[in-house]
Amino acid sequence: MANYDHKTIEAKWQNRWEKRRAAEIDLSNSRNKYYMLMMFPYPSGDRLHVGHGRNYILGDALYRFLRMRGKRPLNPMGWDSFGLPAENAAIARSVHPRDWTLGNILVMKEQFKRWGILYDWSKEVTSCKPDYYRWNQWLFLRMFEQGLAYKKRAAVNWCPSCQTVLANEQVVEGRCERCRTEVVQKDLEQWFWKITDFADRLLAGLDELSGWPERVKTMQRNWIGRSEGAELDFRVPAIDETLTVFTTRPDTVHGATFMVLAPEHPLVERLLGDSERDQEIRTWVEGMRNTPRLEREGEGVAKTGRDTGAVAINPATGEEIPIWLASYVLPDYGTGSIMAVPAHDSRDLAFARQEGLSVRLVYHPDGEDVDAETIEEPILHKGVIRNAGPFDGLRDGEGTVEKFIAWAEEEGFGRAKVTYRLRDWLISRQRYWGTPIPIVYCDSCGIVAIPDDQLPVELPYDVEFTGKQGNPLSRSDEFVAVTCPECGAGARRETDTMDTFVDSSWYFLRYLSANDDSRMFKRETAEAWMPVDQYIGGIEHAILHLLYARFICRVLHDFGMVSVEEPFTNLFNQGMITRYSEASGRVEKMSKSRGNTVSPDKLIEDMGADTERVYTLFLGPPEDEVEWNDDAVYGAYRFLNRVVRMQQRLAEAPATGIADEDLERLTHKTIERVTRDLEKFKFNTAIAALMEHLNGLSRALEDKSASRLVCDESFDIMLRLLHPMAPHLTEELWEQRGHSDSLLDVDWPDHDPSKLVTDEVELVVQVNGKLRDRVVVPADANETRVRDLVLASDRVSRYLEGLEIARMIFVPGRLVNFVVRKKG
RNA sequence: GCGGAAGUGGCGGAAUUGGUAGACGCGCUAGACUUAGGAUCUAGUCCCGCAAUCGGGGUGGGGGUUCGAGUCCCCCCUUUCGCACCA
Numbered sequence A: 001m002a003n004y005d006h007k008t009i010e011a012k013w014q015n016r017w018e019k020r021r022a023a024e025i026d027l028s029n030s031r032n033k034y035y036m037l038m039m040f041p042y043p044s045g046d047r048l049h050v051g052h053g054r055n056y057i058l059g060d061a062l063y064r065f066l067r068m069r070g071k072r073p074l075n076p077m078g079w080d081s082f083g084l085p086a087e088n089a090a091i092a093r094s095v096h097p098r099d100w101t102l103g104n105i106l107v108m109k110e111q112f113k114r115w116g117i118l119y120d121w122s123k124e125v126t127s128c129k130p131d132y133y134r135w136n137q138w139l140f141l142r143m144f145e146q147g148l149a150y151k152k153r154a155a156v157n158w159c160p161s162c163q164t165v166l167a168n169e170q171v172v173e174g175r176c177e178r179c180r181t182e183v184v185q186k187d188l189e190q191w192f193w194k195i196t197d198f199a200d201r202l203l204a205g206l207d208e209l210s211g212w213p214e215r216v217k218t219m220q221r222n223w224i225g226r227s228e229g230a231e232l233d234f235r236v237p238a239i240d241e242t243l244t245v246f247t248t249r250p251d252t253v254h255g256a257t258f259m260v261l262a263p264e265h266p267l268v269e270r271l272l273g274d275s276e277r278d279q280e281i282r283t284w285v286e287g288m289r290n291t292p293r294l295e296r297e298g299e300g301v302a303k304t305g306r307d308t309g310a311v312a313i314n315p316a317t318g319e320e321i322p323i324w325l326a327s328y329v330l331p332d333y334g335t336g337s338i339m340a341v342p343a344h345d346s347r348d349l350a351f352a353r354q355e356g357l358s359v360r361l362v363y364h365p366d367g368e369d370v371d372a373e374t375i376e377e378p379i380l381h382k383g384v385i386r387n388a389g390p391f392d393g394l395r396d397g398e399g400t401v402e403k404f405i406a407w408a409e410e411e412g413f414g415r416a417k418v419t420y421r422l423r424d425w426l427i428s429r430q431r432y433w434g435t436p437i438p439i440v441y442c443d444s445c446g447i448v449a450i451p452d453d454q455l456p457v458e459l460p461y462d463v464e465f466t467g468k469q470g471n472p473l474s475r476s477d478e479f480v481a482v483t484c485p486e487c488g489a490g491a492r493r494e495t496d497t498m499d500t501f502v503d504s505s506w507y508f509l510r511y512l513s514a515n516d517d518s519r520m521f522k523r524e525t526a527e528a529w530m531p532v533d534q535y536i537g538g539i540e541h542a543i544l545h546l547l548y549a550r551f552i553c554r555v556l557h558d559f560g561m562v563s564v565e566e567p568f569t570n571l572f573n574q575g576m577i578t579r580y581s582e583a584s585g586r587v588e589k590m591s592k593s594r595g596n597t598v599s600p601d602k603l604i605e606d607m608g609a610d611t612e613r614v615y616t617l618f619l620g621p622p623e624d625e626v627e628w629n630d631d632a633v634y635g636a637y638r639f640l641n642r643v644v645r646m647q648q649r650l651a652e653a654p655a656t657g658i659a660d661e662d663l664e665r666l667t668h669k670t671i672e673r674v675t676r677d678l679e680k681f682k683f684n685t686a687i688a689a690l691m692e693h694l695n696g697l698s699r700a701l702e703d704k705s706a707s708r709l710v711c712d713e714s715f716d717i718m719l720r721l722l723h724p725m726a727p728h729l730t731e732e733l734w735e736q737r738g739h740s741d742s743l744l745d746v747d748w749p750d751h752d753p754s755k756l757v758t759d760e761v762e763l764v765v766q767v768n769g770k771l772r773d774r775v776v777v778p779a780d781a782n783e784t785r786v787r788d789l790v791l792a793s794d795r796v797s798r799y800l801e802g803l804e805i806a807r808m809i810f811v812p813g814r815l816v817n818f819v820v821r822k823k824g
Numbered sequence B: 001g002c003g004g005a006a007g008u009g010g011c012g013g014a015a016u017u018g019g020u021a022g023a024c025g026c027g028c029u030a031g032a033c034u035u036a037g038g039a040u041c042u043a044g045u046c047c048c049g050c051a052a053u054c055g056g057g058g059u060g061g062g063g064g065u066u067c068g069a070g071u072c073c074c075c076c077c078u079u080u081c082g083c084a085c086c087a
Helices: A006-019 A050-068 A084-093 A097-114 A130-145 A195-208 A214-224 A250-255 A276-289 A293-297 A346-355 A400-411 A507-513 A523-529 A544-558 A600-607 A609-618 A633-652 A660-679 A683-703 A708-722 A727-736 A783-791 A794-800
Strands: A033-038 A072-074 A149-159 A164-166 A184-193 A227-236 A241-247 A258-261 A305-313 A320-326 A337-340 A414-419 A439-442 A446-449 A481-483 A490-493 A532-537 A568-573 A577-581 A586-589 A760-767 A770-778 A803-811 A815-822
Touching: A006 A097, A006 A600, A006 A609, A006 A727, A033 A050, A033 A507, A033 A523, A050 A072, A050 A532, A050 A577, A050 A600, A050 A609, A050 A660, A084 A097, A097 A600, A130 A149, A130 A446, A130 A507, A130 A544, A164 A184, A195 A214, A195 A544, A214 A544, A227 A250, A227 A400, A241 A250, A241 A258, A241 A337, A250 A400, A258 A305, A258 A346, A276 A305, A276 A320, A305 A346, A320 A346, A337 A346, A400 A414, A507 A523, A544 A568, A600 A609, A600 A633, A609 A633, A609 A683, A609 A727, A633 A683, A633 A708, A633 A727, A660 A683, A660 A708, A683 A708, A708 A727, A760 A783, A760 A794, A770 A783, A770 A794, A783 A794, A783 A803, A783 A815, A794 A803, A794 A815
Parallel strands: A033 A072, A033 A532, A258 A320, A532 A568, A760 A815
Antiparallel strands: A149 A164, A149 A184, A227 A241, A227 A305, A227 A414, A258 A337, A305 A320, A439 A446, A439 A490, A481 A490, A577 A586, A760 A770, A803 A815
16 A cells, blocks of 8 residues: 655645744734743754754644644744854865854754744844844943953863863863863963852752753752851961861861862962972972863872971961872862861871871760771761860761851851852853954053944954964954054954853843844843743753853843743753664764764655654653664554545444444543643653554444544544644645644644543452452442442452452452452 | 662553553564555464463562552662762
8 A cells, every 4th residue: 555645745734834934923922922942953064863853843742732722832943053163164174154054054944844843933043143142242241340241360171172261061071071172271361250159049049940850950059069168267377378278067177187278279389488399399289280180180090299398277276287289179169278187088088198197086986986097987077076175075967067167256267158169151262153252452441341332243254264273363453453442542352252152041032032133132022921931952951051041041130131030940851862873883872973873854755754753752751862763663654654544444434333432432532641641741652642542443443333423523633633743744634634724723622521431440350469350340330339240250259269358449440459368 | 989860571662650560663473465565454472381261470689568569668789870089
């Protein structure tokens, strides 16, 4: 039997939807609004593969479902189109990044269309275009005014391969998040955004996000890394300075037997003299500075250190303790220096043992005589405090830490302090293809902001892409040479561009005012449409993009531009699609570099986009990682072909049917299941329900047990339920069945509970929990009646022979369980 | 090491949240049919007991709660994803 003509049908409906601008929505009406958002893609030169498709197909199915259910969903799309690959393509193939990018966008758009995906293209946003990135610049200037954007010299992450600095979030296990090259530290002056000011709010906000996956929230909490403790001051008499440390355990200060500074600590130089030994220490410090952090801090890396020879005074005991430098103290956490309490901290203990430093117990375990000089493992605050004056006898907990903080405050050598792991967001990039930072350096005026009316600062088109060191912008005299907006003298333009994560930190607001040249976005529209009701994207942005977007949303909130602080109410992370890779011999994430991709182009050519859609959604729970099976795709095609054949066979149904109620029950059961499943994004089980429905309908036709009327009705309902998954075919069949409205405008069916009711139900009968029989009983039978009916079964009575029924469990509509024991 | 998620047939996965384990699909087996198509249709397909409509076992392993556990609790194993000298 011939397969249906998916090519003609799909082209026909894609063109119709496009022509009628099916997904365009009027934002001035926010009744029943539902803002759904797919993470906007980077338009890479590679065609999308079926692994990418999962995300978009899922979103489109959701869009169509919501729409049929009476929502007015906004489903926009745009392009996260600044970034390195464009520049690399320029270097490798001498195409201009802009032309390359805009060309790729056209290709991707066509692919979306071929998948049957409906976006509201009237609100398209392209981040590499001046009408978008001028608002990045505008935002930068507002933040600059507020002190939220600032420039500082600091040790920053530098990727030697990408030739640019990176934010902390973009360094994964010491490597560049993009290209996996090992990152090195460089001392540079860079632009930062003050996300640390928002650490507490970003943390607290997570508690309200009940619609976010727990693991994403956990990852963000860990990233922010809030830590409560105290700052304590240690005097260094030799240079008349104070060394301040951060500790979460000020209650162990009596056990601080030495101090450790990070090699980069600003006081190091002052502690050193001219001796040969001190010169050696300087060499060592220099070596540390130049050691990649992975080698310095990585797992299993040995601790190294040097004794400065200087001493500090322990403020609790008044004793002199040596000051060391060591690799294990991080320069950019806390104060970059610690009090070492080897008795109660494993790292300090390891270092103390290695260097022969003394160890002193503060907490003494109960009923155990512990010798501080020989312990191999730290005592983690077990037992009772001794030799600490007024604190003797205290135990861990019970506000002990607070008592020490109060004491330190009274004595003036310390104070309560909260520290975060989070660092300010380094947004400078030494690359061409990004938003120019709207700043000018003037010899007399210093750092000068570009006035708003001179925005956008456009990227010059005509630059050289040589692949040589440095940003092409800095070699463009035309771009660099400006007059100072304040004094009119000659000045230099900032040539760093912004991290592309700036673009994606607010694009969801730009969709709401995509064509408005007068402002970043319209407040009233944002008021009506924010927050995003459902955000869908990959887990890889759990920290990066999602943290930045939450940050910028708060900044805009504080500017009075939007009232929400949390931009995304619900977050859904679809899982990856994997496939066997010849290259590695393993099942891995589908990707071009692994050579295990499947192109949708051929698949669509052979079996149609609806087949790909149905198969992709059927593969498994959308949040799980699933393996693509080339053979199993055909099952989806087979299913759709059966739907087509079913339509052709409907005429075989008789005028009256003896079992109409059975088919109706199945139909309404299917409505109930599919609706419930789609509400939970369980497209896989929704499709299974539809397959079962088709099987049931097929059976009814085969048996001629249901009437034409009921079969028609059942089939039409199936088309509506299937539409989100297989939109082209269902539209076509719907039209062929004589309906004039597009399924997009047809209501989702409701199930009628009265159709689900049956006169009789099958009960499972168990004896001591073992399945022994199934018995059909009237649906409304009470426990006594059921007992009689069940006991009348031969099979049941066989199992009860010679036994005494101790108890009968009756779960109406489900089962009966006899608890029996030997007659005694 | 810390934290999260998961472990069910040959395979992808279901199981109305404590009530028939294996829905649906892939694959496989047998048959029917054919205008040979990537056909289609019908039946079967967790394991063991030669076969069964009968019996036993079965959701990573071990214990427990319960009339009843894939589901809840405890211990262990494995996989996987974050974080990882953060003081």
